[in-house]
Amino acid sequence: MNLLEVKNLHTSFYTDHGVIPALTGVSFSVKKGEVLGIVGESGCGKSVTSLSILQLLGNKGKINSGSIHFKGQDLTTFSTKKMRKVRGNEISMIFQEPLTSLNPLIRVGKQIEETVLLHKEELSKIEARNHAINMMKMVGIPQAEEKYAYYPHQLSGGMRQRIMIAIALACDPELLIADEPTTALDVTIQEQILGLMKKITRELDTSIILITHDLGVVAEMVDRVVVMYSGQVVEENEVEKFFANPKHPYSKGLIRSTPSIDQEDNLESIKGSVPTPANKPSGCPFHPRCPFAMEICKSQAPENMYYGEEEMVNCWLYKEEVKTS
Amino acid sequence: MTEAVELKEKHRTTDDQKVLLEVKNLKTYFPIKSGKFKRTTRYVKAVDDVSFYVKKGETLGIVGESGCGKSTTGNSIIRLVEPTSGEVFFNGENIASVKPKDFRPHKKNIQMIFQDPFSSLNPRMHVFDIIAEPLVTHKLYKGKELEKRVVELMEIVGLDPELLHRYPHEFSGGQRQRIGIARAIALNPELIICDEPVSALDVSIQAQVLNLLKRLQKELDLTYVFIAHGIPAVKYVSDRIAVMYMGEIVEVTTNEKLFSNTLHPYTKRLISAVPSTDPTKRTIGDSDAVADELNQEETSDQGCKFAARCPFAQDNCLVDRPKLREYAKGHYVKCHYPLKH
Numbered sequence A: 001m002n003l004l005e006v007k008n009l010h011t012s013f014y015t016d017h018g019v020i021p022a023l024t025g026v027s028f029s030v031k032k033g034e035v036l037g038i039v040g041e042s043g044c045g046k047s048v049t050s051l052s053i054l055q056l057l058g059n060k061g062k063i064n065s066g067s068i069h070f071k072g073q074d075l076t077t078f079s080t081k082k083m084r085k086v087r088g089n090e091i092s093m094i095f096q097e098p099l100t101s102l103n104p105l106i107r108v109g110k111q112i113e114e115t116v117l118l119h120k121e122e123l124s125k126i127e128a129r130n131h132a133i134n135m136m137k138m139v140g141i142p143q144a145e146e147k148y149a150y151y152p153h154q155l156s157g158g159m160r161q162r163i164m165i166a167i168a169l170a171c172d173p174e175l176l177i178a179d180e181p182t183t184a185l186d187v188t189i190q191e192q193i194l195g196l197m198k199k200i201t202r203e204l205d206t207s208i209i210l211i212t213h214d215l216g217v218v219a220e221m222v223d224r225v226v227v228m229y230s231g232q233v234v235e236e237n238e239v240e241k242f243f244a245n246p247k248h249p250y251s252k253g254l255i256r257s258t259p260s261i262d263q264e265d266n267l268e269s270i271k272g273s274v275p276t277p278a279n280k281p282s283g284c285p286f287h288p289r290c291p292f293a294m295e296i297c298k299s300q301a302p303e304n305m306y307y308g309e310e311e312m313v314n315c316w317l318y319k320e321e322v323k324t325s
Numbered sequence B: 001m002t003e004a005v006e007l008k009e010k011h012r013t014t015d016d017q018k019v020l021l022e023v024k025n026l027k028t029y030f031p032i033k034s035g036k037f038k039r040t041t042r043y044v045k046a047v048d049d050v051s052f053y054v055k056k057g058e059t060l061g062i063v064g065e066s067g068c069g070k071s072t073t074g075n076s077i078i079r080l081v082e083p084t085s086g087e088v089f090f091n092g093e094n095i096a097s098v099k100p101k102d103f104r105p106h107k108k109n110i111q112m113i114f115q116d117p118f119s120s121l122n123p124r125m126h127v128f129d130i131i132a133e134p135l136v137t138h139k140l141y142k143g144k145e146l147e148k149r150v151v152e153l154m155e156i157v158g159l160d161p162e163l164l165h166r167y168p169h170e171f172s173g174g175q176r177q178r179i180g181i182a183r184a185i186a187l188n189p190e191l192i193i194c195d196e197p198v199s200a201l202d203v204s205i206q207a208q209v210l211n212l213l214k215r216l217q218k219e220l221d222l223t224y225v226f227i228a229h230g231i232p233a234v235k236y237v238s239d240r241i242a243v244m245y246m247g248e249i250v251e252v253t254t255n256e257k258l259f260s261n262t263l264h265p266y267t268k269r270l271i272s273a274v275p276s277t278d279p280t281k282r283t284i285g286d287s288d289a290v291a292d293e294l295n296q297e298e299t300s301d302q303g304c305k306f307a308a309r310c311p312f313a314q315d316n317c318l319v320d321r322p323k324l325r326e327y328a329k330g331h332y333v334k335c336h337y338p339l340k341h
Helices: A045-052 A080-086 A108-119 A127-137 A155-168 A187-206 A215-221 A241-246 A251-256 A294-297 A316-324 B003-014 B072-078 B100-107 B127-139 B141-154 B162-165 B173-187 B203-220 B231-237 B255-260 B267-271
Strands: A004-015 A016-029 A033-038 A061-070 A091-094 A175-179 A207-212 A224-229 A232-238 A305-307 A309-312 B019-034 B040-056 B059-063 B085-092 B110-113 B191-195 B223-228 B240-245 B247-255 B326-328 B332-333
Touching: A004 A045, A004 A294, A016 A033, A016 A061, A016 A232, A033 A045, A045 A061, A045 A091, A045 A175, A045 A207, A061 B019, A091 A155, A108 A127, A108 A155, A127 A155, A155 A187, A187 A207, A187 A215, A187 B267, A215 A241, A224 A241, A224 A251, A232 A241, A232 A251, A251 B203, A305 A316, A305 B019, B019 B072, B019 B223, B040 B072, B040 B223, B040 B247, B059 B072, B072 B191, B072 B223, B100 B110, B100 B191, B110 B173, B127 B162, B127 B173, B141 B162, B141 B173, B173 B191, B173 B203, B203 B223, B203 B231, B223 B231, B223 B326, B240 B255, B240 B267, B247 B267
Parallel strands: A033 A207, A033 A224, A091 A175, A175 A207, B059 B223, B059 B240, B110 B191, B191 B223
Antiparallel strands: A004 A016, A004 A061, A224 A232, A232 A309, A305 A309, B019 B040, B019 B085, B240 B247, B247 B332, B326 B332
């Protein structure tokens, strides 16, 4: 059974300028112990997806339809109180910017301890403190006992992100959602943080949803890839198959426009720019930028076409190929 | 003879392509004031004795992590930050020591492209006014001529001239960066300093802007100093690359040699940390995830600044600061024990 199963999720934001559809039919699943990568550019809905799962959309965002099954139960039917028990305990999250997501007035050790006390009521304060220090050691913070009493501003960006990981993993969650966890960090620090996430989640058998715009991070970290564009999933595949043979024209463009260190040829770029959710093009949302766009693409949105259970592409180009295979 | 002079002499004998920009022993220190009377107690050595040259028509990439001084180097050249000491020769004239008034004519020839296209364009000005501003300031065009030139510039950078009277907020990030580029090339400069020109942009847009910069270089005979932290992007556009670490240049050489014949341990570390875009060649997670981060305050004034993180450091690395030296032809490194190949 899948740990998490998102089906046909529609999420909209109700603003003063009207209703903005951020997600229009997102489906994917995460298996136990698996690392799923969600790739896309700004405004494609990858962060809204994670906020929808945790129901942290705020008072303007709303899930219109679809289901989010976690361990067989539909999270969209949960009450606020019940959801609070899930967050941080069974599903936890790491955000992009560790400085703004930590409380600047509370010592970092206390912030880890707080999470532990909230979800593990059977622990005493001293046990919780020891647990917090152990977590700090586990995420590779030197002199953890001493650093326990530090405030966030006394730590570097990489160290803060380690604290965030310690908080996220303190209650041994089954699913960790990491939203651009290394985007604000330097490349050598990124290497360390990614290595750390890989090692710890393997030890604890945690599943991860890794949200990123960086294909390098995807290639290094994930088992399966989901590509999002303009509020929907356009391609899904195993990571090796995805890089060897990307199907959707957007995926192809994304791979070819990312410079790599062994880059020899000229970079190809995707023409135009990413549409905002408020002015989504008709038909297939990628058609104005697509080099292979046909007549049908302008008026009719393609269906999800499946090659197997976990190999999907949302593009008219593959209609015939899928039928005959 | 100083290191920098050596660099220049050697360079002159090997290649007669003209040196457009030469930076010699550039230092930019920021004072830290503390205590009751706010006396200067210490300095942050943002740029600490940096020397390099850029030849006409080439792109010099400056790469390094945040806080290494790469942006301050760019800002010191164009004097957005006043350097503490050192010389900057542009077309043979020392522009670091001239009076601000006398520096003005040079500004025509040195332009800058900034990182964030959202905060570097005045939100209350039309695109036309933004691009025309340098032309008006330097009294080059007027009336119909001015409009013709602005339209021409928009076409060069791939913007629709129809959008002349729009405001910056009506444009996407990539288009805004094009506006910034149009403004930078408006005065036909010889040198453009690009400070992280693509790092705020989406992946599919980054390639567009990088290709545009390459095309303009060919068409307009531009020279670039390309400052960035993204190694693949720097590699894609640069002819030569300088690697900076804590205010110093630790290695400079051609694009090809920096990767095929890496000499400095820090450069090697930096290159190996770049995630590969091939899932069959994963490298992350093989080594221990021990935290080793630089701490500006802990480094002493003695010895090599990288010694504390360097896996090959010897005893003398901690006390004796290495000098930038030419290890192989055109390949400079600041290390006592360069890597063997």
